[in-house]
Amino acid sequence: MNAHPDLPDVLVHFTGRPRRKNEKPPIPDFAHGSAEDRLVSILHGGALRGNKTHWAEDRPVACFSEITQEARRIMLRDGVRRGPYPPWGLMLDRTKLIEIGARPALYVSRLEYESMKNEMSARTYSRCVVYDPRPFYGQPTDWLFEREWRLVFGAKGTPELDLAQEGLVTGVITGRPGWTPPPRRRVLEDSTWAEPAPSGPGSGVAKIGRTTMTTRVVHTQSAGPAHGLRRLYWDGEDLVDDGEFDIEEQQMRDGADFRGEHP
Structure with a gap:
């Protein structure tokens, strides 16, 4: 447990973010479907896949938010600039993520970002995020409220974070009570x-x-890998404990094939 109230014990990976009308993800093959669709894919696969995305075009990354309980409530209920965040995502243990290699993003100005590419390793550069609320040129860029962390993957191999690691996933955020990933x-x-x-x-x-x-x-x-994970339902005001996923019962009821290791 962290003694400081501004250092939460869990980090959040939201599977969607509010976007402007007709706005597309910065990378064409990234973020297909709704936030719920992406959470279903993660729970079926039992892994969080890294992607090359905006401000991380050299190495695939997985992103997390180091936000307090109150900040999480504000992002889900009110949003910050573009409206509320969709209530779908994962809550992961901070200590476990640090052991795996996740670290806070490096917030830099646009000019710094452009000059750093040839001055640091691709792994470190992929943790850089432009923070320029009052730029000399270009559009303002301010995502500081997300308090982003990144897990940067290597240039080779499959960029996946195995969610079956004991104690890594502390909860799954859902937008409906009793929700279970469909077969x-x-x-x-x-x-x-x-x-x-x-x-x-x-x-x-x-x-x-x-x-x-x-x-x-x-x-x-x-979605066998989701079996036994804690479920947290967003009721519009707060995250409410909603039991655990019982995928085995779902499998018996629907006649589905149960696959995957249990986290």
Whole structure:
């Protein structure tokens, strides 16, 4: 436990952020779907995947917010500039993230950012975020309220943070009470076969043609890695303890295939 009230024991990874109308993510292949969709993908995969994004174009990163309980409430209820944050995300243990290698972002001016690229390693440079609320040129840039931390991945290998590490995930933020990541369904086999059509009545001559049949096999899989994780429901004013995910019960109810290691 941290003694200082401004140093929370958990960091938050929001799976969505408020954006301007028609605003697209800075990197085309990043942040597909809604915040809920992205949380479902994370819980099914059991991993948080890093991406190259704005201010981190050299190395993939995973981002977190070091925000207090009160600041978290304000971001979810009121927002700061563009409205409230979607109530979907992960809460992760601060100490565990430090052990893994996460560190606070380095807030620098735009001029500093542009001059630093050739002065430091790609790993360190990928932790830099432009903070320029009153720039000499360009648009103001101020995301200081997020108190961002970053986990910077290497240039090689899969940029994923394994969420199955004991004690890493302390809670899952959801936008609806009793929410559980829905099973995924995919077609494993979709085959078509045909047989000759029956002979024409009374003609004694077989008609030319075939009867076609289609067989489809659909596989249903539950988000096994989410089993047992603590769920926190945003009720519009605060995060309310909402029990734990019981993926095994969901699997029995829906007949889905249970997969994944339990965090």
